[in-house]
Amino acid sequence: MTATRLVVCVNERLGPNQKSCAGSGSRELIRLLQQRFIQEGLQIAVDEQVCLGRCAEGIAMRIAPGGPFFTDVTENNIPAIVKALREFVPPGSSSVISPEC
Ligand code: FES
Numbered sequence: 001m002t003a004t005r006l007v008v009c010v011n012e013r014l015g016p017n018q019k020s021c022a023g024s025g026s027r028e029l030i031r032l033l034q035q036r037f038i039q040e041g042l043q044i045a046v047d048e049q050v051c052l053g054r055c056a057e058g059i060a061m062r063i064a065p066g067g068p069f070f071t072d073v074t075e076n077n078i079p080a081i082v083k084a085l086r087e088f089v090p091p092g093s094s095s096v097i098s099p100e101c
Helices: 026-040 075-088
Strands: 005-009 045-049 061-064
Touching: 005 026, 026 045, 026 075, 061 075
Parallel strands: 005 045
Antiparallel strands: 005 061
């Protein structure tokens, strides 16, 4: 069974008027997400990927495998992503550890 992880786009498109996730701050957002995971007691890997095909809606990320997709993500969305991760991980999985553990 593949462990649940958060896949985040870190693509940077350099052309004029080409929005991209890295250009919108995805690398900084990854750092903030990882800090929050530590605070929340979550053991979730963050995988960097070059483009998730939703460039105009970046910052883009998804819970994998088979989880929801998030677009236009900002720091303000971190609590919702943490909540989605907790809800997505199958019962009994060791991918998410509750703060009480
Ligand atoms: S640049 Fe992030 S989805 Fe394409």
